[in-house]
Amino acid sequence: MSDQKKLLITSALPYANGRLHLGHMLEHTQSDIYARVNRALGRQLLYLCAEDAHGAPIMLRAAKEGVTPEQFVETTRAEHWQILQDFNFSYDHYHTTHSPENKELVNRIYQGLKDNGHIETRVVAQLFDPEKNMFLADRFIKGDCPKCGAEDQYGDNCEVCSATYDATAMKNPRSTISGATPVIKDSLHYFVNLNNFEGMLKQWMNNGALQEQVINKLKEWFDMGLQSWDISRDAPYFGFKIPDTEDKYFYVWLDAPVGYLACLKYVCEQSGEDLKDWIAPDSNTEMVHFVGKDILYFHSLFWPAMLYGSGFKVPDSVFVHGFITVNGKKMSKSRGTFINASTYLKYLEPDYLRYYYAAKLSDKIADHDLNMQDFVNKVNSDLIGKIVNIASRCAGFINKKFNGVLSAQLHNPDLYQQLVASSDAIAELFVARKYSQAIKLIMSLADTVNQYISDMQPWQAIKDESRQTEVHQVCSTGINLFRVLISWLAPVVPATAEKAADFLKVDFRDWHASKLPLLNHEINKFKPLITRIEMASIEKMMQDSKENLKPLTIN
Structure with a gap:
């Protein structure tokens, strides 16, 4: 089963404004098993991840905490990295997108796209908070749905009638940051013309490495027509400034996936390897991204287009997984089933969850239920019994x-x-x-x-x-x-x-x-390797989760 290609394995980057929960642990478990097996089989590989560090939510959260965005990001990065290590995820390095390596690569990719004619600009109308003096992203706007009139809906879609719309069409809009009524203002924005990449993306789709469900979803998006992608945000914003502009920043979803390569660049600089040997279009590398189905659009359209359009190697595989429910329902703070990873670690061994997830994971995009009674029974029966x-x-x-x-x-x-x-x-x-x-x-x-x-x-x-x-x-x-x-x-x-x-x-x-068996081989005295899960530990963990209702993000 030897393969001479070097293997680059990544997990989606945890966002610095959120706490890691058991849903996140599914993906890290999936990617870590893949890395560990391939290492044991003798593959040369790097297994990488990083903190997703930019965006307006982080800027606002840091201000609320009374610290700089840089300080806030570094604190959460350290917390996230400790949890990932406590779960025994064997990353070769855990980086951050707020790094000189990422800034350099983002600028290179942008310049490559620009030089190759893939960047366009146009004026767009946006909602502007006159009190905070900032343009508002959809998540920071609430109002009445322009289609059905439902109140208290976000600025891009209605949860009542499922309509999607432009925030400027909303009735009675308000800023969730200040409560002010926003006004409409024009702003110059930068776009990547995705239509330029349709042929390349269709060819990439048929490379034989994508799951069937991913291919079917891509076909749906191709049938709907590819839209130009807005890669800019207006100041104030925490991120990288677009070259030759005064008040424009790269949208977080442009620089976040580049974080995979920034982490790789850092590792190469430390080891003396040549980055080109990993990311040049003709490099002898297999690049595999593990992601959730909620970010498939970014990883299967924007990301390969960005790389191809700027002269980098495109991913070989974007491997997609589903979501986690707990006891058959969406994770809920009030029921104690929204369980943070740090809370889990207070009561249970990481191997329990790693095993249970592995026993459920397949090569399909399916949601998985963490049923607590089944979890206890499965681990006790299989690992111990x-x-x-x-x-x-x-x-x-x-x-x-x-x-x-x-x-x-x-x-x-x-x-x-x-x-x-x-x-x-x-x-x-x-x-x-x-x-x-x-x-x-x-x-x-x-x-x-x-x-x-x-x-x-x-x-x-x-x-x-x-x-x-x-x-x-x-x-x-x-x-x-x-x-x-x-x-x-x-x-x-x-x-x-x-x-x-x-x-x-x-x-x-x-x-x-x-x-080869062990013959005439001395062994040590046997000590218990793992203990049974007691339901009492599960109940304590869930009660702790009910009591610890700190928000994951700012709304």
């Missing part, structure tokens, strides 16, 4: 009766080879991002191993002095089979796997290492 149970059933005999040394030969080498023979198939499922199928196969094999140990009954055989060698070989076979199973799960439950590696005196960095 099936996987760790194998080691706990066998280790005591090895340590007490055989001086902690495994036997010189296996009792059932055919069973060992049966497991090892599935190694490539499991790796292929993980690489294809069919995680739930990989987990299902691993657990099926774990059932076979547990049945083998139950059939051999070493706890009975140990009573017979003439069967000591048999017990030694049976339990050594069990330990070796456990090693194979946990090595496959190491990308999913790294903290548990690390404890298992210490117990076995091995490491799991090489996917193929377990093809």
Whole structure:
């Protein structure tokens, strides 16, 4: 399964104005498993992410907190990065879009688009807050829907009748920042002409690397016609100023995805690598972005067009996932199901959630439900009842009766080879991002191993002095089979796997290492690798989430 192409893997950038919650953890789990499996298979790769640091919401939030936007961003970046590390996401670097690397690349991309005739300007009418002396983005405007008259709707669409409209058409508009009635003012804006890229985007769509649902959505957008994309915002704004302007800034959605490359640029500068080897159009690199379905439009139209139009490599794959519900419903603060990642970490192990998500994730764009009772049952049944149970059933005999040394030969080498023979198939499922199928196969094999140990009954055989060698070989076979199973799960439950590696005196960095059994091998005394989830911990976490109702964003 070797592949000479270097692999660049990214997750969508967490926004600095929001707190990380369990919905975010789905994507980071998905991308981290992909990175860990590919590392174990010997791929040269970089796994990167960064803080999405610009935009009016951050500017306003910082002012409310009495700090500069830069200070606010750096504080939230540190908090986010700590949480990502606590969940054992193995990023090679976590950067920020408010960086010199990003500014340089944004300007290069803009200049490339401009030189190639893809930038146009035109005057647009916008709502302006006369008290705050600033143009208002749609999210900072509320009023009556111009179609159905529903009150208290945002400036771009109506949640009652689903109509979309221009904010200037709203009735009784008001600024959510100051409460003032906005006025209409003209402003010169900069646009990328997406129509110039329709042919290229259609060709890119058919490269064989996109999910079927992504292709179908792209076809819908092509049928509707591509619109020019407004890449500018008026001052005051926290971001990068457009070159040769006094009061125009790049829209956050232009500089945010460039953050992937800015992070890469920083890493290359630290390591001495040439950035061109990663991002030139003819570079020997596979670029894979993991994103949620809510930002598909930006990543499948704007982003590849920006890169192509400015002479950079386009993504090879934009891999899209769905949303998370909790107990069958949208996450809710009042029900305690809007659970921040930091709250989760107070009560539960990261490996629990990582495993549960992996057992659900597929290569399809589907929403997934985090059902708390099923979560408890699944983790306890699979990780503790099936996987760790194998080691706990066998280790005591090895340590007490055989001086902690495994036997010189296996009792059932055919069973060992049966497991090892599935190694490539499991790796292929993980690489294809069919995680739930990989987990299902691993657990099926774990059932076979547990049945083998139950059939051999070493706890009975140990009573017979003439069967000591048999017990030694049976339990050594069990330990070796456990090693194979946990090595496959190491990308999913790294903290548990690390404890298992210490117990076995091995490491799991090489996917193929377990093809040869451990014979005459000394192991450490067995210690519990992971404990059962108690429903009481879930209830405490949800109660804590009810009590901690701080807003994620400013509205």
